[in-house]
Each structure stands twice: as C-alpha cells, then as structure tokens.
Amino acid sequence: MSSHTDTLPAHRHPGLLKRMRRSWVPYTYIAPFYILFMIFMAFPIVFSLYLSVQHWDGLSPMRFIGFDNFMRLAGDPMFWRALNNTLFIGIVAHIPMLLFALVVAFILDSGFIRSQHLYRTIYFMPVVVSSVAISIVFSNIFGLRSGIINLFVVMLGGQRINFLGGQGEWIRLVIMTIFIWRWLGWNMVIYLAGLQSIPGELYESARIDGASWPQVLFRISLPMIRPVVLFSLVLSVVGTFTLFDEPFVVAGVEGGPNRMGLSLMVLLYRNAFRYSRFGYAAAVALVMTIMTVIVALMNAKLFGKKD
Amino acid sequence: MQKTNRFNRVLLYTIVSLGALLILFPIYWMFALATHTTSDIFSFPPPVWFGTFLITNIHGLLGSVSFLRHMWNSVYVAAAHVALVLLFTSMGGYAFAMYRFPGHRWLFALCLSTLMIPWIANIIPWFIIIRELGWIDNHLALIVPNAANAFGIFWMRQYVQSSVPRDLLDQARVDGCHEWLIYFRVVAPTLTPAFSALGIFMFVLSWNNFIVPLVVLRSDRLYTLPLTLVQLMGDPLRGYDVGVLMTAASLAVLPIIVLFLFLSRRFISGLMAGAIKG
Known part of the structure; x- marks a missing residue:
C-alpha cells in the first residue's frame, strides 16, 4: 500500500x-x-529527569542540587536494601513460575486433558482478583498463629515459622508466592496460545518420522514458542521493578522487619508521599527507569541476533 | 502400551489439578473466613470450612466503613473509565488499521514503545500534573489519564485489521457517508465483540487499581474498594477485625469473579489472539 x-x-x-x-x-x-x-x-518523564536534580518538598520553591540526590541514594542502606529485594524477588520468582507455567501449558496443549477450558479459566482467575485483597488473604495463609502453612508445619512436627516477622528472612518468600500465584495463569495462557499456533503439519511429520515425545518437545514445541516466552518474560521482569501492592500490604510502607519487604516502588512512595522528599524519590524513579531500559536493550539484542 | 497411557494421563491430571487447587484455595479460604469471627480465625487449627457469622461480619463492615458508597465509587469510576477507553482506543486503532497518513509509521511505533515504559515510576511528576489540573481528591484523576492506553490501541488495531472488511468503508463512501462519520455509523457497530473483551479487561484493571487512588484520593466519601481494605487494616499494632476484613475482601472480589466466569472464554481468547499476533 x-x-x-x-x-x-x-x-x-x-x-x-x-x-x-x-x-x-x-x-x-x-x-x-x-x-x-x-x-x-x-x-x-522529562519532568522526572529535572526533578531528580532538585531539592523539593512538593510545595516550596525547588533548589538545584546537582547529583546530590543520587549521592544520597548511593549512601542510603535503605535504597540498596530495596534494590536488592526488588531484584531478588523479580529474578527468583520467575524461575518456578516459568517452569510450572510451561509444564501446565504443555499438558493442556497435549490433548490428554479433556476439560482444557475449565483449567484455563481456573488458572487465569487470579489475574482478575484484587491484589490488595489477595495479599491480605496470603498474610493470613502465612500467619504465625493460625496460618495454613504453619498448620502443616505443626502437623509435620516442626516449629512454627514467623513468615511475616522475625528477622524478615521469610517475607520475600511470601511476596514471591503472591506474585507467582497472581501471574502464573497469565503466562500459562500466553504460552498455551503460542503452542496452539504451531502448525499441526509439524507434529504430523514428526510423528511419521517416528520422533519420541521428548524429541517433539525439545525440537519443535520449545523452539517454536521461544519468542513468545522471552517476550512475556521480559515484560514480566520489567513489571516486577515497579512491584508495589503486595509488599505494601504484606510488609507495610516501612518494609517490615529489617526492611526485608521493602521494594523500590514502596521506597519511592514512602519518600514522596509520606516524607515529601520529591527530588529524592524522583532519583529512585530514574533508577527504575534505567533498569527498564537496560532490560529492554538486552532484550533487543537477544531478539536482534536470532531473528 | 495401554497401561502406560493411562498412567501418564493420571499423572498429568494430578499435576494440573494440584496446581488448580493451589490457585483456588486462597480465594476459597477468603470466602470461608468471611463467615467466621476474628477469634475463630485466630484459633488453632484455623477454620477451613464455612461458619455462621457472615451476617454479623456484614453488619460490622457496614458499621465501620462506608462500604456501599466505596463500592459504588468503584463501579462508577471503572464504568466511566471503560467508556472513555473504548471510544479512544477504537478510534485510534481504526485510524491506524485503515488509513495511511503522513507519519503513521512512527506515530504507531511511538505508541507501541510506551508499552515498555513503567509509567508508574513517574508517578511523582504525574501527581504534580494532577495537582495542577485540580484533580487531587477527584475521580477524574482515575478516569481520564490512562483512557487512551497503548495496549488498547494496539489490540483494537489488530481487531479492526482482521475483522473489518475494507469494502464496508468503500460502500459507505459510495452511499455518501461523510469520511468522519464512517467510523461511528459503519465501523463502531461491528466492533461489539472487541468492545466487550477489552472493556472487561480495562474494567478489572480499574477496579483493582491501588496506587493511583492511594496517591490521589483524600476524602473517605471518594474511596474505591482497595482503599477500603487498607482502611480496614488500619493500624496493625492495635489489631483489626479479620472477619470483617475478609468479608470486605470477598465482597470486593466477588463481582469481578462472577463477571469473569460469565465472560472468561471471550476474555481469555481475546488475550490469546493478541499474544500470538504480538
């Protein structure tokens, strides 16, 4: 045209x-x-760049302070804690989620399971459920006194685990669990769509050639859905950089014990809207944006080479 | 051969069903806990079946926060947002699908590239603009800003390209329909399936949105449901009524789940179609 x-x-x-x-x-x-x-x-976005080099409480006149916000950021243990938590949650949570989503997608695509639509609906349901509501429920599931997990722990003869308190060593696990629970089905459905778009002739000819199912899996299915998986993975990782609802509800605005539940986005919110440090919070925002750009560039490189 | 096949099938059903149970349990438990008192919930072992205190909890809920008001706010904000989204994204998607105009290529690329930007990271300057507009403590801040979102435009463009025949437009032109009105008279009526799929998606996003109302809304009478839940959590050090909290959470989630179950097929297939073309 x-x-x-x-x-x-x-x-x-x-x-x-x-x-x-x-x-x-x-x-x-x-x-x-x-x-x-x-x-x-x-x-x-432009204004964010400008703000990050200003000292501003949101009301009184701004004062240019150059890179002071970034220097303060670099010397702030709370920032490093939040960065560490955010990256840890974002990277570790994706491993089991990706694997399980792939397994379920393969099983549902294989045709061995009759009620594919029913399972698809169930797995997708968390996407529509309020993140705040379900984070509250998970806080109870991981509760110390009468949470379901500790019920199992006690039944198996173990010591109760203080998931939400203590030194905060477990709180990231709780946040990751909520994240996986919410997004597993979304990713599974996307992988399933990828699998179902593979032309049937490919499988047909593989069958005629006498290929075993692992061969079909590793030679046809996985390579064919690789772009879809990578693309949704990148979007999902970028999504975790701005993780907010779950850590806010589970760990609170101060990040829980030892701030182990503090995420970058909660840190940003806390500084801007609780303590009126707008310039400092804008510097946090810039770090998140840079992280996103890095992932996007890595992604472009990965795709650029293969396709 | 027959035997291993049956074994495989049982194994596969077990994996998939176990996952499904893990997905369903938190939702189920939320509903179950909504029917218990807080002291029941904190007993050991905790209740896993329904109790008899739902009515008590609902009374407690209506007595402690303006729940019905907040629910109405959620409905009204989401509905208004969806109406704007559907109008703007379908107009944009239609223009990109059916017209070639100077700059259409890079304008569309610009639109797509915004998908990668975590706009929420720029919530501070965003907030300042909202303040300049006088939209703090105003529902307009939840309804308008994201109304022309890139995902919607992309999705609508795909839909128009694949299901609206060009002949339809030509026929309208021959019949003397003004170019500007072709969309409203001829195209929009054929987009109903796309409207319902994208509409429910945007409705859910708006209904569950937390950070934007948290930052923008100040007065209790304007709160949407996620804020109600946080309001009920109050100060965790003083403790709160978990039974009432679970009732509120259940009532906030229930309408969306019902809506989803009615429309899930269209909802999920819409997403799947988008995923493949994307």
Whole structure:
C-alpha cells in the first residue's frame, strides 16, 4: 500500500502539508491518545529527569542540587536494601513460575486433558482478583498463629515459622508466592496460545518420522514458542521493578522487619508521599527507569541476533 | 502400551489439578473466613470450612466503613473509565488499521514503545500534573489519564485489521457517508465483540487499581474498594477485625469473579489472539 504511493512520480506526489490536511480524519481519531500521552506520560518523564536534580518538598520553591540526590541514594542502606529485594524477588520468582507455567501449558496443549477450558479459566482467575485483597488473604495463609502453612508445619512436627516477622528472612518468600500465584495463569495462557499456533503439519511429520515425545518437545514445541516466552518474560521482569501492592500490604510502607519487604516502588512512595522528599524519590524513579531500559536493550539484542 | 497411557494421563491430571487447587484455595479460604469471627480465625487449627457469622461480619463492615458508597465509587469510576477507553482506543486503532497518513509509521511505533515504559515510576511528576489540573481528591484523576492506553490501541488495531472488511468503508463512501462519520455509523457497530473483551479487561484493571487512588484520593466519601481494605487494616499494632476484613475482601472480589466466569472464554481468547499476533 505505502510502497505504491512511494513510487509515484514526483510531480504527481502531493506536498506533505496537503497530504496532512487531507488526512485530517485519521489525525483527529488518534489525537486523544497523543494529547493524553503528552500530558500524562511524556511530560512526566522529562519532568522526572529535572526533578531528580532538585531539592523539593512538593510545595516550596525547588533548589538545584546537582547529583546530590543520587549521592544520597548511593549512601542510603535503605535504597540498596530495596534494590536488592526488588531484584531478588523479580529474578527468583520467575524461575518456578516459568517452569510450572510451561509444564501446565504443555499438558493442556497435549490433548490428554479433556476439560482444557475449565483449567484455563481456573488458572487465569487470579489475574482478575484484587491484589490488595489477595495479599491480605496470603498474610493470613502465612500467619504465625493460625496460618495454613504453619498448620502443616505443626502437623509435620516442626516449629512454627514467623513468615511475616522475625528477622524478615521469610517475607520475600511470601511476596514471591503472591506474585507467582497472581501471574502464573497469565503466562500459562500466553504460552498455551503460542503452542496452539504451531502448525499441526509439524507434529504430523514428526510423528511419521517416528520422533519420541521428548524429541517433539525439545525440537519443535520449545523452539517454536521461544519468542513468545522471552517476550512475556521480559515484560514480566520489567513489571516486577515497579512491584508495589503486595509488599505494601504484606510488609507495610516501612518494609517490615529489617526492611526485608521493602521494594523500590514502596521506597519511592514512602519518600514522596509520606516524607515529601520529591527530588529524592524522583532519583529512585530514574533508577527504575534505567533498569527498564537496560532490560529492554538486552532484550533487543537477544531478539536482534536470532531473528 | 495401554497401561502406560493411562498412567501418564493420571499423572498429568494430578499435576494440573494440584496446581488448580493451589490457585483456588486462597480465594476459597477468603470466602470461608468471611463467615467466621476474628477469634475463630485466630484459633488453632484455623477454620477451613464455612461458619455462621457472615451476617454479623456484614453488619460490622457496614458499621465501620462506608462500604456501599466505596463500592459504588468503584463501579462508577471503572464504568466511566471503560467508556472513555473504548471510544479512544477504537478510534485510534481504526485510524491506524485503515488509513495511511503522513507519519503513521512512527506515530504507531511511538505508541507501541510506551508499552515498555513503567509509567508508574513517574508517578511523582504525574501527581504534580494532577495537582495542577485540580484533580487531587477527584475521580477524574482515575478516569481520564490512562483512557487512551497503548495496549488498547494496539489490540483494537489488530481487531479492526482482521475483522473489518475494507469494502464496508468503500460502500459507505459510495452511499455518501461523510469520511468522519464512517467510523461511528459503519465501523463502531461491528466492533461489539472487541468492545466487550477489552472493556472487561480495562474494567478489572480499574477496579483493582491501588496506587493511583492511594496517591490521589483524600476524602473517605471518594474511596474505591482497595482503599477500603487498607482502611480496614488500619493500624496493625492495635489489631483489626479479620472477619470483617475478609468479608470486605470477598465482597470486593466477588463481582469481578462472577463477571469473569460469565465472560472468561471471550476474555481469555481475546488475550490469546493478541499474544500470538504480538
């Protein structure tokens, strides 16, 4: 379509302004997005950069302080704790989630299971459940006195585990569990979609060639859904950089014992909206944005080489 | 041969069903705990079946927070947000699917690239803009800003490309329909399935949104349900009524689960279709 217009001879090619004027209909259709985008996304990003080099409590005049916010950030143990927690949760939680989501997707795709729709619905359900509500429920599941997990621990003859208290060594596990619970089904459904889009002839010819099921799995299915898996994994990892609801409910705004449940986003919220340190919080935001850009670049490189 | 097949099948059913039980248990337990008093909940072993105190808990809930008001706020905010999202994203998706105009390529690329940006990280300047607009403690801050989201435009463009025939547009032009009105007269009515799939998705996102109302809303009468739950948690050091809290959580989740069960097929297939094309 566009290549056709591109090859038109120059004298028949109307001027840019004329073509733009003629296209006023599509422009007005896409205008709402770009207007809202400019106001609520593009401007905040630029303004964020500006804020990160200012000292500002949100009300009184700003004061330029250069990289002081970043220096303070680098010397703040709470920031390193939050960064550590966020990366730990973001990376470790994805390993069991990815594996189990793949296994379930393969099983549902294999055709051995009759009620595929029922299982798909069940696994997907957590996506629609309020993260705040379910974090409250999980706080009870991991409760010290009468949580279900400790019920099993006691039944098996063990000592009760203080998941939410103590030195905070368990609180990241609780947050990871909630995260996995919420997003397992989402990822599974995406993998399943990938598997179901593999053309049947591939499997057919593999069967004729007498391939065993592990061969089919590792030679056909996995390579075919690799791009889908990688793409959703990258989006999911980036999503954990801004993890907020679960740590906020489970560990609170101060991050729980030894701040082991503090995430970067909670740190940002705490500094900006509880202590009015807007410049400092903007520096935290910039760190999160840089982390995202790094992952996006890594991703582009990974994809760029293979495809 | 027959035997190993049956063994395999049992094994596969076990894995998938065990996972399903682990997924369902927290939701089930939330509903079960909503029917117990706090002292029951903190007994050992904890209750795992339904009790008889649901009505008591509902009374306690209505007595301690303006639950019905907050639920209405959630409904109203989500519905208004969805209406705007569907209008803006379908218009945008339609324009990108059906028109070639100067800059359409990079405008669309720009739109897609915003998907990668964790916009929530920029909530501070975002908050300042909301303040400048006078939208602090105002539902407009929850309804308008994300109304033209990139995911929706992308998704609608895919849908229009794959299911709206170009002949439809040409026919409308021949019939003398004004270019600007083609979308509203001819195209929009054919998008109903896309509206319901994207609509329920956006409704759920708005209903469960936590950080934006947390940052923007100040007065109790404007709260949405996630804030109600945090309000009920109060000061954890003084303890809170877990039975009432679970009742509130259940009532906040129940409408969405019912909606989801009715529309799950369309909801999930919509996502799957989007995932493949993406």
